[in-house]
Amino acid sequence: MRFRNPDKRKNDFKEVALGLTERQAVAEANRCLQCKKPHCVAGCPVEIDIPKFISFVKEKDYLGGLRKIREFNMLPAICGRVCPQEHQCQGSCILGKKKRSVSIGALERFVADYELSSEQMELPEINPLNGHRVAVVGSGPAGLTVAADLAKSGYDITVFEALHEPGGVLTYGIPEFRLPKKIIQREIEFVKSLGVKIILNWVVGRTQTVNELFEDGFKAIFIGVGAGSPKYLGIPGENLNNVYFASEFLTRVNLMKAYKFPAYDTPVKRARRVAVVGGGNVAMDSARTALRLGAEKVSIVYRRTEHEMPCRHEEVENATEEGIEFFYLSNPKEILGDERGYVKAIRCDRMVLCEPDASGRRRPECSGEEFILDVDQVIMAIGQTSNPILIRSIDGLDLWGEGYIKADHDGRTNIPGIFAGGDITTGAATVISAMGAGKRAARSIDNFIMGRSKTQSQPTEPVLTQ
Secondary structure, eight states, X not given: OEEOOHHHHTTSOSXXXXXXXXXXXXXXXXXXXXXXXXXXXXXOTTOOOHHHHHHHXXXXXXXXXXXXXXXXXXXXXXXXXXXXXXXXXXXXXXXGGTSOOOOHHHHHHHHHHHHHHHTOOOOOOOOOOOSOEXXXXXXXXXXXXXXHHHHHTTOEEEEXXXXXXXXXXXXXXXXXXXXXXXXXXXXXXXXXXXTOEEEOSOOBTTXXXXXXXXXXXXXXXXXXXXXXXXXXXXXXXXXXXXXXXXXXXXXXXXXXXXXXXXXXXXXXXXXXXXXXXXXXXXXHHHHHHHHHTTOSEEEEEOSSOGGGOOSOHHHHHHXXXXXXXXXXXXXXXXXXXXXXXXXXXXXXXXXXXXXXXTTSSEEEEEEEEEEEXXXXXXXXXXXXXXXXXXXXXXXXXXXXXXXXXOOOTTSBOSSTTEEEOSHHHHSSOOHHHHHHHHXXXXXXXXXXXXXXXXXXXXXXXXXXXX
């Protein structure tokens, strides 16, 4: 994959990764062994026939490759950019045992971008309308996947989105330099071309209740509202001025265009020295965004080591190249303020790693040493939790943990006709895992409406990591 020069890209919001050239793509496709039992397919949450789509690239039939992908995945240009392929399809590639795995994600991006550059768009085969309506709450990756899969099967789909732009976390959470908004918009237009209707500024639970949706004639409802409420560390100083939570910080910049203020109405504080607390992709996005807003120094404060960080390794490499500093084995214990109530420093404990905890990673414990980092802004990126507006409006819905919906592997809740998937059932996870949940839920909804429902399996509570 080609990338822009770090010294130039850190000063703007243009896309960092440039993708493969045609020559590179064909050469990479020729590396695929076309395994008879492809492990890569088993590693893909949305079950793409990866060897087949790569064989199209090898023959330079790029639109054929895209058609094959879209039999399984309606958001290829997005997945090719943000899916953690190294832990999934590429991580399962047999070539990776001795050599470098095939760059499956880069090839997926290539064929999707080829369609964009060729100004062609081919629709898949769509079944005639079957007379059944399904409501989808939330237009993030899970919701868009459910909507697209069911629309292809002949269902009349309406997506209800609380914000003024569709896309969910794709739009408000992922920065322009990693996932350009024009890519999201094109993928959403493709989903709409299947017959999906998207209604914006519609807060299910306030504007209209789930019961009222059923009364309006919807046969099933899928809840894919994500997990956008911030988590708190509970340390002194979290309420000081210039302490942001990543969900608000990124929403201001990505969705509300704060980086273009005052051309857009939403401001965001531009700081000189920024500390970002956390080790996931959201922390990386926040740190690299703060840098592009003009910060002189940006530091990541993480309580474990680089080996345990849940973010993509590519994001660590990109951040390091751009000059972001990492304080590993460091855990904030207090945010210090000046006499006006503004952040001036963050006090941290130095940590040591002990035995593994429930997440499978070694548990950090305080070493007894501490240090102070001089900063004038702190961004807390330690995870998100569920938004209670919708959840509290549904009587009798089984929940777990911090207000997450309890659903089985196929997205079925304890209430017939209500399905759920993505971060609202698991806590903050990846785009592709939400899409996988959406695919399973779409099949489950089809079975439910058509009277083919199976016995619900026992819901399990996933282990959240941070």
